[in-house]
Amino acid sequence: MQYMLLIIGNADLVAAAKAEDMQALMGAFMAYTKAMQAAGVYVHGNPLKPAPTASTVRLKDGQTRVLDGPYAESREQLGGYFLIEAPDRATALDWAARCPGVPYGAVEVREIEVIPGHNDRAG
């Protein structure tokens, strides 16, 4: 089964961190990615550019509107993701607990919904 680990950063916790903590965090994320690759669970993953750079598209009064910023005003914003292959949710949660981003926010674990044939259409 595949699971999406959504890495959520808390702006207050990140702002309070020292520069060297952030540097260590980058190193820890690299090690975490390598450990997932070595264990054969890694599918892919990426960090996202900061939430304030987001654009959000909504329909308002029948009109398509583009707004600056993320879809919800919150101190906690999506900062990156990993897609992993794990035999069960328990294993996915083990990997989520190891994510170096946990102390700076949260990790949401969502199972990928499998729609037969869904990924065969490209071409």
Added chain:
Amino acid sequence: MPADDLTGLEAGRAAENAARHSYGKLIACLAAQTRDLAEAEDALAEAFALALKAWPQNGVPASPEAWLLTAARRRATDFARRGRTRKDAVPRLSTMIEELQADETAERPIPDDRLRLIFACAHPAIEPAARAPLMLQTVLGLDAADIASAFLVSPAAMGQRLVRAKRKIRDAGVPFSEPDLETAPERLDAVLEAVYAVFTQGWSDPAGADPKSRGLVEEALFLGRLIAELLPAEPEPKGLLALMLYAHARRGARRDGEGRFVALDAQDSGLWDTPLIDQAETLMMAALPRGRIGRFQIEAAIQSAHVHRRLGGPTDWGAIVALYDSLLAVTGSVVAALNRALALSRRDGAEAGLVALEDLAGDARLLDYQPYWAARADLCDRAGRVAEAEEAYERAIGLEADPAVRVSLQDRLASLMGRSAF
């Protein structure tokens, strides 16, 4: 403070106290005949709610335990009568409180059936992953959501696991009895393993250098004490309790002033909790002469050898290696083999430790087993195998869930890179 508030407070405290000390006893008593744990829990919850209403008005009964048991029994009968629907429960509350008040004279001591309850929780018919959670819920009254977090499981999944286990006990004839430990010693092993699982949740280091608990240490110690008291002739419960006490005694030395992880070797033994260590040593003295050595007594003996340096002498690594040899012979576990390799490296050098680790290489379970990579990193680092150490540190860092341990590994990796740059 007005008098009735005081009574309310006192009554609340009495209820809380009864909940903490009598929960498992009451559940065991209520479920002894029916084996229906879910019903016993519901009935007891109602009894506690009733106590919080009745005790502030009428005073705390002479025996809160007996009062709660009677109240819970009546609720259980009530549920049964009403087919477990709880409609119209409220109007009857006042009648019940009056009846209970009148009943107070008929007090009997409550039998302690907790051991039977504990053996039912760790019965072979119950899936191993449910045993420790079931004990925490039925003996200690812990909330399913808290148990779930401690075992890193979603609350919904833990809820289902507990419901399934209780259904099994009720429907599959899991007995509420103490097994004959002469003929079935493995029944006690299953109990002790479940208690140890409670204790070790959240530990990142199998040697017990860093039990960062998620809050279940006290619960495990409570269960450990209870079982050691209820089975005074058995040495292994004493061994388990001693093992947990040794590890717990070092809790104050595991982090430095900045919250950084401190390995067992580097800990200031002055920060260890001496009375707890003494308790553990006393338990060991009581267990060992019984001549039936088991896994937990050996592990406790290893801990005893580790804490010996508080008396000023060096650590006897030869003795520790010998103890790990025995442990490995008993358990055959990867954890024991790993710790044996580490102890060996202290006695014979890092290369000897690496040779011992080779025996483990190739085991697929090690791919995501952090302690293996941490051990390998340490040994390669000490042996001067820079590239291998670097790779192992990275793996250990990537697999670590405890931020403080992660930082300490990153520091060691940085120090290795700094040294090797020259």
